[in-house]
Amino acid sequence: MHDVKTWNQKTVKKGNKSIVLDKIKELSPISRASIANKTSLNKGTVSSLVNELLDEDLIYESGPGESSGGRRPVLLLFNETAGYSIGIDIGVNYLLGILTDLKGNIIQEQLTKFTNLSFEEIRKILYRTIDTLISLAPPSHYGIIGIGIGVPGIVNNEGEIVLAPNLNWNNINLHEPLFEKYGIPIKVENEANAGAYGEKLFGTGIYFENIVYVSIGMGIGVGVILNNELYKGIDGFSGELGHMTIDIHGENCRCGSKGCWELYASEQALLKKAKQLGIESKNQADLSVETLISLAKNNDEKTLQLLKEIGQHIGIGIKNIFNIFNPEQIIIGNSISTLEQWITPAIKQQLINQILQPYQDELQLDFSTLSSHSTALGMTAFTTEYFLENRLQQK
Amino acid sequence: MHDVKTWNQKTVKKGNKSIVLDKIKELSPISRASIANKTSLNKGTVSSLVNELLDEDLIYESGPGESSGGRRPVLLLFNETAGYSIGIDIGVNYLLGILTDLKGNIIQEQLTKFTNLSFEEIRKILYRTIDTLISLAPPSHYGIIGIGIGVPGIVNNEGEIVLAPNLNWNNINLHEPLFEKYGIPIKVENEANAGAYGEKLFGTGIYFENIVYVSIGMGIGVGVILNNELYKGIDGFSGELGHMTIDIHGENCRCGSKGCWELYASEQALLKKAKQLGIESKNQADLSVETLISLAKNNDEKTLQLLKEIGQHIGIGIKNIFNIFNPEQIIIGNSISTLEQWITPAIKQQLINQILQPYQDELQLDFSTLSSHSTALGMTAFTTEYFLENRLQQK
DNA sequence: AAGACTTTGTCTAGATGATAAACTAAGTTT
DNA sequence: AAACTTAGTTTATCATCTAGACAAAGTCTT
Numbered sequence: 021m022h023d024v025k026t027w028n029q030k031t032v033k034k035g036n037k038s039i040v041l042d043k044i045k046e047l048s049p050i051s052r053a054s055i056a057n058k059t060s061l062n063k064g065t066v067s068s069l070v071n072e073l074l075d076e077d078l079i080y081e082s083g084p085g086e087s088s089g090g091r092r093p094v095l096l097l098f099n100e101t102a103g104y105s106i107g108i109d110i111g112v113n114y115l116l117g118i119l120t121d122l123k124g125n126i127i128q129e130q131l132t133k134f135t136n137l138s139f140e141e142i143r144k145i146l147y148r149t150i151d152t153l154i155s156l157a158p159p160s161h162y163g164i165i166g167i168g169i170g171v172p173g174i175v176n177n178e179g180e181i182v183l184a185p186n187l188n189w190n191n192i193n194l195h196e197p198l199f200e201k202y203g204i205p206i207k208v209e210n211e212a213n214a215g216a217y218g219e220k221l222f223g224t225g226i227y228f229e230n231i232v233y234v235s236i237g238m239g240i241g242v243g244v245i246l247n248n249e250l251y252k253g254i255d256g257f258s259g260e261l262g263h264m265t266i267d268i269h270g271e272n273c274r275c276g277s278k279g280c281w282e283l284y285a286s287e288q289a290l291l292k293k294a295k296q297l298g299i300e301s302k303n304q305a306d307l308s309v310e311t312l313i314s315l316a317k318n319n320d321e322k323t324l325q326l327l328k329e330i331g332q333h334i335g336i337g338i339k340n341i342f343n344i345f346n347p348e349q350i351i352i353g354n355s356i357s358t359l360e361q362w363i364t365p366a367i368k369q370q371l372i373n374q375i376l377q378p379y380q381d382e383l384q385l386d387f388s389t390l391s392s393h394s395t396a397l398g399m400t401a402f403t404t405e406y407f408l409e410n411r412l413q414q415k
Numbered sequence: 416m417h418d419v420k421t422w423n424q425k426t427v428k429k430g431n432k433s434i435v436l437d438k439i440k441e442l443s444p445i446s447r448a449s450i451a452n453k454t455s456l457n458k459g460t461v462s463s464l465v466n467e468l469l470d471e472d473l474i475y476e477s478g479p480g481e482s483s484g485g486r487r488p489v490l491l492l493f494n495e496t497a498g499y500s501i502g503i504d505i506g507v508n509y510l511l512g513i514l515t516d517l518k519g520n521i522i523q524e525q526l527t528k529f530t531n532l533s534f535e536e537i538r539k540i541l542y543r544t545i546d547t548l549i550s551l552a553p554p555s556h557y558g559i560i561g562i563g564i565g566v567p568g569i570v571n572n573e574g575e576i577v578l579a580p581n582l583n584w585n586n587i588n589l590h591e592p593l594f595e596k597y598g599i600p601i602k603v604e605n606e607a608n609a610g611a612y613g614e615k616l617f618g619t620g621i622y623f624e625n626i627v628y629v630s631i632g633m634g635i636g637v638g639v640i641l642n643n644e645l646y647k648g649i650d651g652f653s654g655e656l657g658h659m660t661i662d663i664h665g666e667n668c669r670c671g672s673k674g675c676w677e678l679y680a681s682e683q684a685l686l687k688k689a690k691q692l693g694i695e696s697k698n699q700a701d702l703s704v705e706t707l708i709s710l711a712k713n714n715d716e717k718t719l720q721l722l723k724e725i726g727q728h729i730g731i732g733i734k735n736i737f738n739i740f741n742p743e744q745i746i747i748g749n750s751i752s753t754l755e756q757w758i759t760p761a762i763k764q765q766l767i768n769q770i771l772q773p774y775q776d777e778l779q780l781d782f783s784t785l786s787s788h789s790t791a792l793g794m795t796a797f798t799t800e801y802f803l804e805n806r807l808q809q810k
Numbered sequence: 811a812a813g814a815c816t817t818t819g820t821c822t823a824g825a826t827g828a829t830a831a832a833c834t835a836a837g838t839t840t
Numbered sequence: 841a842a843a844c845t846t847a848g849t850t851t852a853t854c855a856t857c858t859a860g861a862c863a864a865a866g867t868c869t870t
Contacts, residue, residue, distance in 0.1 A: 026456050027430035028857055029826045035422035036828085053847050061421050062829050067848060084836095090846025091836040246646060264735045268662045268728075277734065333663075339672065340659045344739060346647075423828055424855045431857085448818050457858050462819060479865095485817025486865040 030413075033069075036061060037412050040069045044079055044098050045123070051085065051093030070096065076411060077102050077161045098123065103162030103407065106153050107400035108146065108169040109211065109392075112186045112238050115142065117149035118393065119157055120400040122165075122408075124222050126393070128156045139189055146194075150202070165407040166205040168399030169194060170214035172241065177252070179208040185274075186238050207402045211235060211395050213250055215388070216243025218398030219351050224386040228349040232341050233394075234261075236334065236356035240282045244345065262286065266336050284333035287355055290326070297322055309355055316362050324362065331363035335370025342371075342383055353388030360387045425808075428464075431456060432807050435464045439474055439493050440518070446480065446488030465491065471806060472497050472556045493518065498557030498802065501548050502795035503541065503564040504606065504787075507581045507633050510537065512544035513788065514552055515795040517560075517803075519617050521788070523551045534584055541589075545597070560802040561600040563794030564589060565609035567636060572647070574603040580669075581633050602797045606630060606790050608645055610783070611638025613793030614746050619781040623744040627736050628789075629656075631729065631751035635677045639740060657681065661731050679728035682750055685721070692717055704750055711757050719757065726758035730765025737766075737778055748783035755782045 043055050056066040073079045080099050084092040100123035109116040113135050119128040130149045134142075146169075154164055173184025179195040198206045216233030219225040225233070225245070233243040240262030244251045262282035263275045270279025283289055291307055299322055301311040315323040338350055356363070364387075371383065388394050438450050451461040468474045475494050479487040495518035504511040508530050514523040525544045529537075541564075549559055568579025574590040593601045611628030614620040620628070620640070628638040635657030639646045657677035658670045665674025678684055686702055694717055696706040710718040733745055751758070759782075766778070783789050 026434060026454055026857095027427040029424075029427070029828090032422040032424070032427055033827065039421060051847070059421055063848070064830085064850080065828055067850095068827090087837050088846070089838055090844085091838095091848075093847060246641070251641060251646075261739055263738045264659075265731050266660055266663055268731060269664070336660050336663055343658045344656055421828095424857090427856065446818070458819070459821075459859085460857060462821095463856090482866050483817070484867055485815085486819075486867095488818060 034412050036065065037069045037072065038409075040066060041073060041078065041098075041408070041412070044073075044096050048097045049082060049085065049095035051095060053093060055096075078408075078411065100125065101158065101160055103160050103165040104157045105165055105400040105403045105407070106150060106167045107214075107396040107398070107403070108149065108167070109214075109395040109399070110142065110146070110169065110171045110187070111211075112172065115145050115149060116392065116396050117153050118396045118400065119153045120397070120404075122404050124397055124401060124404070126397075127158070128153055139187075139192065142187075147201075150198075154202075162407070164202075164204055166207065166403030167198060167202065168207040168209065168214070168401075168403045169198075170209055170211040170395040170399045172211045172237070172239065175208050175210050179206070181208065205403060205406055207399065207406065209399065209402060210241065210243070210252075212241030212243040213252065214243070214396075214398030214402065215241075215353050215394035216245050216351070216398065217250055217401055218390055218394040218396070219353065219388060220245050220248075221401050222397050223351070223388060223390040223394060225349060225351055228347075228384065230345070230347040231349045231351060232345050232347045233351045233353055233388075234338070234341065235354040235395075236286055236352060237354040238286060238288050240286050240337075241354075242341070244347075246345075261337075261341070264337065264340065266333075266340070281333075281337045285330060285337055289333075290330050290356075293326055293329070294323075297326060299323055299326070309358060313358060316359075327359060327362040328366045330359075331366025332370055334363060335367040338367060338385070339371055349384040349386060351386050351388060353390075353394050357387045357391075429807050431460065432464045432467065433804070435461060436468060436473065436493075436803065436807070439468075439491050443492045444477060444480065444490035446490060448488060450491075473803070473806065495520065496553065496555055498555050498560040499552045500560055500795040500798045500802075501545060501562045502609075502791040502793070502798075503544065503562070504609075504790040504794070505537065505541070505564065505566045505582070506606075507567065510540050510544060511787065511791050512548050513791045513795065514548045515792070515799075517799050519792055519796060519799070521792075522553070523548055534582075534587065537582075542596075545593075549597075557802070559597075559599055561602065561798030562593060562597065563602040563604065563609070563796075563798045564593075565604055565606040565790040565794045567606045567632070567634065570603050570605050574601070576603065600798060600801055602794065602801065604794065604797060605636065605638070605647075607636030607638040608647065609638070609791075609793030609797065610636075610748050610789035611640050611746070611793065612645055612796055613785055613789040613791070614748065614783060615640050615643075616796050617792050618746070618783060618785045618789060620744060620746055623742075623779065625740070625742040626744045626746060627740050627742045628746045628748055628783075629733070629736065630749040630790075631681055631747060632749040633681060633683050635681050635732075636749075637736070639742075641740075656732075656736070659732065659735065661728075661735070676728075676732045680725060680732055684728075685725050685751075688721055688724070689718075692721060694718060694721070704753060708753060711754075722754060722757040723761045725754075726761025727765055729758060730762040733762060733780070734766055744779040744781060746781050746783060748785075748789050750787075752782045752786075 039059055040055055043059060044050060052066050052070050056063045078099055079096050082095045082097055085095045100121040103122055105120050107118050115132045117130040118126050120126050130152055132145050157164055171181055171184055172186055174182045176182050181189055181192040183190060194208050195206050212233060212235040215235050216231060219233055220231055225231045229248045231245040235241040242261040263277060263280045265277060265279050266281050267279030271283060272278055273280040273283055294307055301307050312323055316327060341350060390397060434454055435450055438454060439445055447461050447465055451458045473494055474491050477490045477492055480490045495516040498517055500515050502513050510527045512525040513521050515521050525547055527540050552559055566576055566579055567581055569577045571577050576584055576587040578585060589603050590601050607628060607630040610630050611626060614628055615626055620626045624643045626640040630636040637656040658672060658675045660672060660674050661676050662674030666678060667673055668675040668678055689702055696702050707718055711722060736745060785792060
């Protein structure tokens, strides 16, 4: 019988202030009068809220704009340099850290590649990356407003990493030590959830409200945005769509089930199958996605056939996702998206005639446009949003 | 660039009034003081809101309660007879209509069974049922406050039935003619969505906030409740989880795809397979679920084996749903639930060892407890909720 | 049985914040 | 230059919540 959130004047003010700030972010440069117009808030209300936002340094006034037959408007802009946010993307063989302003512009970037490191070693890289980014941040009113970390695994609602199989991590709490060390808000989230949010805010998902982001890397993770908000299951599940059965008579998966999607449509599946087919890299190096790209560019028959097959398997899962969530848009991201041009035809072929007629045209299928930054950008967005929400609440 | 909803005093009042009413519904009989306590609203605020609710006849005062060392409290109760709601469940071979009070108690019930009727004929039954229920409703302050209709098909957000394959309906608008005839709010919704809502409010889903309701009848439909709210895709999809591929090499489905879940785990699949196995009804009648039940009760080997197989196939889909939505609870409803005792072991067997270890214990799997009333009850709940929301908004 | 608590519910004054309308500022049009 | 327009501020009013006083109606202690 938890307490319900009641409503009072503070709620109202916070809500309206947030609306005003959002409009400035969305339509800047914009005048007070124009905000009042577009939000249906009273001119006086807008004026007083704007003045508070000015005091808090979250927005600033630029020179006067063009007159439209009367007094010239004072233009308002979002002060994206009032603070900076750090976003980290921990992958299986890399750690990417970025520093962004409040608008999500990337100011600094630190990429470390590695293979087969222990948690302790990755932790050191993480701390080093954060320290470097902090030292590189320009001076600002609010400083570093938070650190967000995306990981390929299951993160519960308390921010604990319950399970990250591809990293061999179990029950790891990054939140606590980081908060103790840096004393600013820390947010840990599943990589696909963050990627979905990144694409929604800064990438190809910008015009859609219901998006499923399919992160296909070593494994398959899925981030779901419903009504502009990230949906997380009761335990913060997300990732486990990779373990959807698509072949009841298929091979065994380490999850205990049979015929999981991940076994047919991930980077892991791609590389395994390539080896089986005898596709080899020219030099001695391990077979990699990059090798396959160069082979595909040379029209290597075996490779093209393999990519077509992988595309078909991806397509089956995409079709399932469409039938399950009926989203406006499905975005394919993570490492597989570099293969876009070779797998797209096969994916589309799977979708044609497999989706109920009335909806064939409505599905928007896109590939990530943020290249490898979706997750890190999503994480900075989480912390930035948290910061702004809390700022507005305070007096 | 649609207008954003702004906040003002009316929002606040409506929100708080709704909180007060909800608490009365939840904990009645309850005193004003106790509401103030449990909601953290001020005593005075509660008093004035309660007085408005009394004026509107939505609640009433009963005699004084027990003293706990001071003045005796005046107990408040929700006035469930202030109005009545009509809920209709249109199935492939039946039409069920119920009349409930505002609390969801069933007052009257009208069931019509049929086979193979045209839209026009079903429409007549629908109108007749509604007219009968209206005439049977007791006199009340607000009268009939709305009509809700659940159908096995895709309903878009405007309430149009885009496609109901098992009924052979296409682009049918029930909303308009009904609203013209009766002049009260009409709500048309997918059968599984309504069922999910019904179970959430009145059935086995009462203690959970994230529920997936799987309606297995002639086809398979799914209703999803996330954070206590019904989630509908952009087009109001819901139902189409039945067309999730679970066997990429499986048989063709009329949806154009292969190996759809529905082909392995629905009532249709059950009856088809039974015929193939030579299971026959004793008398001349068509083979039906009832026949299979009586055979199973007599421990007919073939039948038991068949039910086990169907259970396994249901289990696969359930596992997928768990991995996709990570709900607190999965409820199996509609006609298949009558087979509960024979299919449950096979379903559970599929789930064991197929769900990632940390979450095995957390899944709550239940069968519908409202028997065949989930959908109709969900529909009355939709209209009741709509009515109350609108009442509170008004002065 | 009387006086001292306790609990319920109402009432009043004060605070907050939205709105409408008046007002000031600073432009354009005729 | 006068009339009109648009932008932004100020003021009076209104709605609503809150704290706290107060009245009503009970119980508990001596």
